Amino acid sequence: MKKRKLPAPNVSYLRPGSFRNMDEKALRGMICNPIYAGIASFPKVVDDEAWIKAAAQFIAEEGVEQFLVNMLYVLRRSLQEEQEEQEDLEERRASLQDEDENFFIYCSHDGLPMVALRDDFACVGEYLFEHLEWSTVQDLISQPVLTLVFRNGHTLPLLCPDCGQSFHADEDQLLQALSGLSLIDIEWDYENEVLLLYFGQLPEVVEDLAALDEIPAREVLEVHLNVVYGLTCPGYQDD
Numbered sequence: 001m002k003k004r005k006l007p008a009p010n011v012s013y014l015r016p017g018s019f020r021n022m023d024e025k026a027l028r029g030m031i032c033n034p035i036y037a038g039i040a041s042f043p044k045v046v047d048d049e050a051w052i053k054a055a056a057q058f059i060a061e062e063g064v065e066q067f068l069v070n071m072l073y074v075l076r077r078s079l080q081e082e083q084e085e086q087e088d089l090e091e092r093r094a095s096l097q098d099e100d101e102n103f104f105i106y107c108s109h110d111g112l113p114m115v116a117l118r119d120d121f122a123c124v125g126e127y128l129f130e131h132l133e134w135s136t137v138q139d140l141i142s143q144p145v146l147t148l149v150f151r152n153g154h155t156l157p158l159l160c161p162d163c164g165q166s167f168h169a170d171e172d173q174l175l176q177a178l179s180g181l182s183l184i185d186i187e188w189d190y191e192n193e194v195l196l197l198y199f200g201q202l203p204e205v206v207e208d209l210a211a212l213d214e215i216p217a218r219e220v221l222e223v224h225l226n227v228v229y230g231l232t233c234p235g236y237q238d239d
Contacts, residue, residue: 007066009073015081030144031058032070035078041086042078043164043226045144088116104193112188115228124195124228125186131231132156132183134202140175145230148178153234159224161194167223177219184215189222197221 011029014022030036037051038044059067105114107123114121131154139149145166146158158167167174178199185198198217 006069009070010062010066011070011074013074013077028058029070029074031055032067033074033078034071035075036144038165041082043159045166106188112186113225115225117229124188124225127228128156128183128186128231131233134182136180136182136202137175137178137199140171140178142171146171146174147230155230155232157227157230158221159227159230161192161222161224164224164226167221181218184217192222193225194222195225195227197223 010025011032012023012025013029013033014026031051031054034051035042036045037048055067105121106112107114107125109123110125112123112125115124115127117127132150132152135150135152135154137148138151141147141149141155146169148156148158150156158169159165160167180201181199182202183197184200184202187196187198188194189196197220199219199221200215200217202215
């Protein structure tokens, strides 16, 4: 008797942090991928009940077999990518680890943590300012996590400094507080190991660049360091 073939996956895999490239197949892939409910080192993006309800609806529409095929596909991709990133991170940490620090490597210029990106280590401050400096907050989106949208097209997820999940805040109040403001300073809370993002109002006309250092902060957000990995750029395409 000829063995029946399993159906092919009918979803696509979307790397966490590249939600700007979301389409229907990628959204369906998220529904089939349990990492978004929080597994191992993957942060919880949705609660268990929401993920289970979405998965149950998928199963009702397309069947258990198709769901399981899709789940194996996206879960394997997620775990493989996580393993590769962890191996790369450990290799870089081993080469740059300071004897006096047990975990974080700090930038010698401003004392902010260094983060391992795909191509190299980068200072958190330099990396964020390279993409977000001078650009104002334009919007706030809530799915899949609370995310700031800047006028230059970049987006930055807001993650709770305690749990690393989506920021806990009233969306309307937060947008009202940050709309039109720009990122003006970044600090690192060494005791609590959280990132402090300072937002202020840039002047319409800048006559003296030194005056930019005197801009008062109007809002301060405490966020998890992992927000850096979720920064997206206009036109970025995942491979």
